[in-house]
Amino acid sequence: xxxxxxxxxxxxxxxxxxxxxxxxxxxxxxxxxxxxxxxxxxxxxxxxxxxxxxxxxxxxxxxxxxxxxxxxxxxxxxxxxxxxxxxxxxxxxxxxxxxxxxxxxxxxxxxxxxxxxxxxxxxxxxxxxxxxxxxxxxxxxxxxxxxxxxxxxxxxxxxxxxxxxxxxxxxxxxxxxxxxxxxxxxxxxxxxxxxxxxxxxxxxxxxxxxxxxxxxxxxxxxxxxxxxxxxxxxxxxxxxxxxxxxxxxxxxx
Amino acid sequence: xxxxxxxxxxxxxxxxxxxxxxxxxxxxxxxxxxxxxxxxxxxxxxxxxxxxxxxxxxxxxxxxxxxxxxxxxxxxxxxxxxxxxxxxxxxxxxxxxxxxxxxxxxxxxxxxxxxxxxxxxxxxxxxxxxxxxxxxxxxxxxxxxxxxxxxxxxxxxxxxxxxxxxxxxxxxxxxxxxxxxxxxxxxxxxxxxxxxxxxxxxxxxxxxxxxxxxxxxxxxxxxxxxxxxxxxxxxxxxxxxxxxxxxxxxxxxxxx
Numbered sequence: 001x002x003x004x005x006x007x008x009x010x011x012x013x014x015x016x017x018x019x020x021x022x023x024x025x026x027x028x029x030x031x032x033x034x035x036x037x038x039x040x041x042x043x044x045x046x047x048x049x050x051x052x053x054x055x056x057x058x059x060x061x062x063x064x065x066x067x068x069x070x071x072x073x074x075x076x077x078x079x080x081x082x083x084x085x086x087x088x089x090x091x092x093x094x095x096x097x098x099x100x101x102x103x104x105x106x107x108x109x110x111x112x113x114x115x116x117x118x119x120x121x122x123x124x125x126x127x128x129x130x131x132x133x134x135x136x137x138x139x140x141x142x143x144x145x146x147x148x149x150x151x152x153x154x155x156x157x158x159x160x161x162x163x164x165x166x167x168x169x170x171x172x173x174x175x176x177x178x179x180x181x182x183x184x185x186x187x188x189x190x191x192x193x194x195x196x197x198x199x200x201x202x203x204x205x206x207x208x209x210x211x212x213x214x215x216x217x218x219x220x221x222x223x224x225x226x227x228x229x230x231x232x233x234x235x236x237x238x239x240x241x242x243x244x245x246x247x248x249x250x251x252x253x
Numbered sequence: 254x255x256x257x258x259x260x261x262x263x264x265x266x267x268x269x270x271x272x273x274x275x276x277x278x279x280x281x282x283x284x285x286x287x288x289x290x291x292x293x294x295x296x297x298x299x300x301x302x303x304x305x306x307x308x309x310x311x312x313x314x315x316x317x318x319x320x321x322x323x324x325x326x327x328x329x330x331x332x333x334x335x336x337x338x339x340x341x342x343x344x345x346x347x348x349x350x351x352x353x354x355x356x357x358x359x360x361x362x363x364x365x366x367x368x369x370x371x372x373x374x375x376x377x378x379x380x381x382x383x384x385x386x387x388x389x390x391x392x393x394x395x396x397x398x399x400x401x402x403x404x405x406x407x408x409x410x411x412x413x414x415x416x417x418x419x420x421x422x423x424x425x426x427x428x429x430x431x432x433x434x435x436x437x438x439x440x441x442x443x444x445x446x447x448x449x450x451x452x453x454x455x456x457x458x459x460x461x462x463x464x465x466x467x468x469x470x471x472x473x474x475x476x477x478x479x480x481x482x483x484x485x486x487x488x489x490x491x492x493x494x495x496x497x498x499x500x501x502x503x504x505x506x507x508x509x
Contacts, residue, residue, distance in 0.1 A: 050382070053386055054385075055382055055385055055386070075390065079388040079390075080388075082385075082386060082387070082388040083388050085386065087383070087386045089379045089382070089383060090379070091378060091379065093378060093379035093380050093382065093383040094380075094383075095375075095380055095383070096374075096378075096380070106387065107387045110290075110387065110388070110389050111387075111388065155387075
C-alpha cells in the first residue's frame with residue numbers, strides 16, 4: 001500500500017533571538033492517520049503547530065501541504081489552504097463575546113452562504129457530535145474547561161476540514177475528562193475520516209489516540225514510529241520521558 | 254560608555270521599529286476598507302461603542318471646559334473692556350482647539366484603552382490566532398472597523414463638544430458675569446468662520462485614527478498574559494495621548 005502524505009515538513013528552522021526553537025524538523029503526516037507530536041512543555045511543539053497552519057513563518061525550510069509549500073504563500077493563498085484545516089486550541093480560544101452557538105456558526109457565516117436555519121441545524125449537529133446539547137445560548141465563560149474544548153472542536157469541525165490540529169487537547173483537564181477527550185478524538189477520526197495532528201505531553205492519551213508518534217526534542221524530531229515501537233524503545237531519554245522521571249539524560253532546565 | 258551608546262542605539266531602533274509596525278498596521282487596516290470581505294455590522298457596532306456611548310463624557314467635558322473658559326477669558330478681556338468678545342473667544346477656542354483635543358483625549362481614555370484591553374485579551378487567549386486559522390483576516394475583522402468607526406465618530410462627537418462648550422460659556426458669561434447675551438451670540442456669528450469648525454473636525458478625524466490605531470496596535474501585539482494586557486492598555490493610552498498632542502501642534506501649524 002502506498003502511503004500518502006498530506007503534510008511534509010522539510011528541514012524547518014525557527015529561532016527567537018538566540019533561542020533555536022526548531023532546528024531542522026523533518027516530519028511527514030500520513031493522510032487519514034493520527035500523528036502525535038510528543039515533547040516537553042516549552043519544547044517548541046506549539047511553535048511547530050503554528051508553522052503548520054501558517055501563523056508563523058519559518059527562518060528556513062518548507063512545509064508542503066497537499067503538494068504546495070505554504071511557507072512562501074501570500075495571505076490569500078494561505079487562507080485557501082486554511083479552509084482545509086480545523087484547529088482546536090489549548091484553551092479552546094472561543095470568542096468570549098459570542099455564545100457557544102455563535103462560535104460554532106462563525107466559520108459557516110464567514111465562508112458559506114447558508115441560510116440561518118441551515119446554520120442552526122449544522123451547529124446543533126456538530127455540537128451533538130462532540131457530545132453537547134442545549135449549550136448554544138451559553139457564553140463560553142459559563143462552560144467548564146472540558147465543555148469549552150468540546151465547543152472548540154465543534155467549531156473546528158464546522159466546515160468539515162480534511163486536517164484537524166489539536167494543541168494539547170488534554171492539558172488542564174482532570175484524568176477522567178482527559179480520557180473522555182481522547183475518546184472524543186478517536187470518535188472524531190472515525191466519524192470524519194480526517195487526518196489528525198495532535199501535540200501533547202500526555203503519555204496516556206498519546207498512546208491511546210496515536211497511529212504514529214513523533215518525539216520532538218532540542219528542535220528536532222528525534223524518534224518516530226508506531227506507539228508500540230516507541231513504547232518498546234530502550235533509549236534512556238525516551239524511557240525517561242514516557243515514564244515521567246525527573247532523573248535521567250534529559251536536563252530539567 | 255559603550256553600554257550607554259548601546260542602550261541609546263537599542264532605544265532608537267525600537268522606536269523606529271514600532272513606528273514602522275504602526276505604519277504597516279495603518280496601511281493594512283485602510284487597505285481592508287476597500288478590499289472584501291466587508292464587515293459593515295462590525296463598523297456600526299464600533300460606531301455605537303466609540304460614538305454613542307461616549308456622548309455623556311464628551312458633553313460633561315465640553316460643558317465644563319466652555320464654562321471655565323468663559324470665566325478665564327472674561328477675567329482677561331475685562332481688563333481692557335472687551336467683555337462682549339467673550340463669546341467669540343470661547344467659540345474660537347472650542348472649535349479650533351479644545352473641542353477636538355479634549356474629545357480625543359476623553360474618547361482615548363474610554364475607547365482606546367478598551368480596544369487595547371479587548372484585543373490584548375483576544376491575543377493572549379489565542380482568539381486572534383483562531384480568527385486567522387479560520388481564514389478570517391484579524392486586521393480586517395478587528396482593526397479596520399475600529400479605525401474606521403473612530404475616524405467617522407470623532408468629528409461627530411467634536412461637534413457636540415463644540416456646541417455644549419459654547420452653551421456652557423453662554424451660561425457662565427451671560428448668567429453669572431452679566432455679559433449682554435445679544436453681544437455674546439452676535440460676536441460668535443461675526444468672528445467664527447466655517448473654516449474654524451472644519452479645521453477642528455479634520456483634527457478630530459485624525460485624532461480618531463491615532464487613538465484607534467494605537468489602541469488596536471498595542472492590543473494586537475500583546476504578549477505575556479494578564480500582566481501583558483495591563484501593560485498594553487497603559488502603553489496605548491499614554492502613547493496615543495502624546496501622539497494626539499504632538500499631531501495637534503503639527504496639524505494646527507499646517508492649517509494655520
